[in-house]
Amino acid sequence: MVELIKSIEISEWIQITSILAATTISVVSIIIATKSLRLTRKSIEDANKPYISCYVEIIEVAHFQKYFVIKNFGKTPATIIDIIFDKEITGLGRQGKVDSIKNALLVPNQKFITSVDVTEKENFTVKIIYKDMNNRIDEKLFNLNLDFTSDLRYNESSNKELTKDTNALRNALHQFTKRGI
Numbered sequence: 001m002v003e004l005i006k007s008i009e010i011s012e013w014i015q016i017t018s019i020l021a022a023t024t025i026s027v028v029s030i031i032i033a034t035k036s037l038r039l040t041r042k043s044i045e046d047a048n049k050p051y052i053s054c055y056v057e058i059i060e061v062a063h064f065q066k067y068f069v070i071k072n073f074g075k076t077p078a079t080i081i082d083i084i085f086d087k088e089i090t091g092l093g094r095q096g097k098v099d100s101i102k103n104a105l106l107v108p109n110q111k112f113i114t115s116v117d118v119t120e121k122e123n124f125t126v127k128i129i130y131k132d133m134n135n136r137i138d139e140k141l142f143n144l145n146l147d148f149t150s151d152l153r154y155n156e157s158s159n160k161e162l163t164k165d166t167n168a169l170r171n172a173l174h175q176f177t178k179r180g181i
Contacts, residue, residue, distance in 0.1 A: 050078035052106065052130050054142050056116065058149050060175055064118050066146065068092055070101065070128065071111035078130040079105050081137065086125040089146070091117025106130075121147040 008016075051074035057067045072078055080101050090096045093114040101112050123146070129139040158167055 048075045049136075050074035050076050050106070050108070050130065050132050050138075052078055052080070052128055052138075052140060054126055054128060054144070056144050056146060056148065057113075064149070066116040066118050066120070067113050068098070068116050068144075069111050069113050070106070072106040072108055075108050076133055077105050077107045078132050078138075079103060080128065080130050082127075082129040084127040084129075086127075087122065089116070089120055089122055089124055091120040116146060121150070123147070 050072050052070065052072055054068065054070045057069050059065045059067065070080070070083070080103065082102060083098060085092075088096050092098065093116075098112070098114055104112070106112070124144055126142045126144060127139055128142070129137065131137045159170075162170070
């Protein structure tokens with residue numbers, strides 16, 4: 001074996017080294033390309049998956065009204081599998097339940113809205129379990145505060161020279177404009 005190695009000429013060593021270097025570079029290139037493809041695929045999936053969220057919304061036009069909202073902010077549909085509250089909120093939905101949205105499809109930008117009794121002041125946690133169109137299951141946890149507007153001030157326009165309906169319309173337009181701020 002030693003004699004064989006000694007009998008190899010410099011040009012042959014250069015060829016062997018070149019072959020080994022080309023093979024190494026090719027293997028590394030294939031590994032990098034494969035990782036790049038996986039990363040690109042994951043980026044595309046993440047950019048196009050559903051993002052289900054929930055929050056409490058306050059509407060103030062002549063009176064306050066609270067709403068519990070579940071919305072799909074993503075780019076693909078999702079099916080709500082389950083919605084779990086850490087405590088009972090009796091003023092939420094009908095008799096404190098929103099079970100009717102289980103197994104419902106929520107398309108991009110679609111939202112489910114239910115009223116919440118304005119006297120509810122609880123903090124609570126909601127877990128939403130949903131699946132995407134590829135049957136991948138995801139779950140999100142949200143901490144919500146139903147008392148988040150308790151110290152905010154509400155101004156209502158009441159111009160005595162205008163009718164009650166006109167004042168109500170002015171207040172509604174003000175609320176609509178305020179939403180754009």
